[in-house]
Amino acid sequence: MAKIVVVTSGKGGVGKTTTSAAFASGLALRGYRTVVIDFDVGLRNLDLIMGCERRVVYDLVNVIQGEAKLQQALIRDKRCESLYVLPTSQTRDKDALTTEGVTAIMDELRKEFDYIVCDSPAGIESGALMALYHADEAIVVTNPEVSSVRDSDRILGILAARSRRAEQGEEPVKEHLLLTRYSPKRVEGGEMLSLEDVKELLHTPLLGVIPESEVILQASNQGIPAVHMDHSDVAEAYKDMVARFLGEERPLRFVQPVKVGFFKRLFGG
C-alpha cells in the first residue's frame, strides 16, 4: 500500500524542497518506488534542485486539465532508477489545482509507487492545503528560530484539522519533526534554540537534525539532491533520517560542536 508523505513547514526558505529532494532520493536509494511532486504552482523549483529542469515537458496542471497523461509528465531521475519527479506548472492561475484533480492523480500514483512525497509550498493557502490533504505522514521542516517554530506549530494544527484523515475521522496524520540548519556551536553558546527546546515546544517526535552546511548550496548549484553529496554531514544526516522514517534506530549525529584541536587551531587546516 502506497504511503503519501507531505513535506511542509508554513514558513518559506527553511528547506522544504531541499528535504523533499533528499528524502525522496533517500527512499529510492533504499529501493522503494518513489515519486516526488512539486505543489508550488507558479514557483516551480523542485526540478532545479533535482537537476531535471531541462527535461520538463508536461506538468501537474497539464495532467489535471487533461492535456497530458500522467506517464508523460513523470520524469525519471537520472541517479535513481525507482525515482520519478512530477514538476509543477509555472501558471499564475491560483486555482489551477483542483481537489478532484489532485485526488485522481494520487489514486493513480498509489497503484505504481511505494511512496508519494509531496513538496508543499510555503504559507497556509490552497496550494499548501492541497499538498497536505492526502497525507498519511507529515515531515514538518523547522529551523531553530522563533518565526519558523511558530509557523510549524500553526501547520501542525492545520494537519490535525484539515487533512483528509482528520475530515474523515481516520487515524490522524503521523507527524515528524525535522530540524534543519542546525548549528551545534551556536546552540552551545546559547544563541540558538536547542533540539530539546524545539521538541518540547512543538510536542512532535524528532525524525532528524540536518546541520547547517555549505554543502547544501553546492548541491543545489549542481542540481544534485543533498543525499548524494558523498562524505558530507548533510548526506549522512539525510540518510539517517530516511532510515528512522523506515523504522530503524539511528543515534543522532552532528549535534555536538566539532572540537578543534590545539594544533589545528594553531596551524589551520
Added chain:
Amino acid sequence: MSLLDYFLGSRKKSAHVAKDRLKLILAHERSDGGPDFLPALQEELLAVIGKYIPVDKENIKVTMERRGDFEVLELNVLFPDQR
C-alpha cells in the same frame, strides 16, 4: 557577548529568551485565541437566545480551550435580573 559579560554572567542567553517567548505565544495561540469561528458563533448564539430572553452582548461569552486530549467549548450566558 563581551568577555566581561561572560564573567559577570549578567546577560540572559538569547536562545533562552527565544524559548520563553515561544512558550507564551504558542500557548496563547493554541488555546486563548481559539478558532476563527468563535466571534461568529457568539453573534449567532446571541441572536438565538435573544429571541427568547433579552441578553446583553457583554453577558454572553464563548471560549474554547484544550484540556489534555479534549477541546472544551464553554458557553457562559448571564441572564438579566428579572425581579
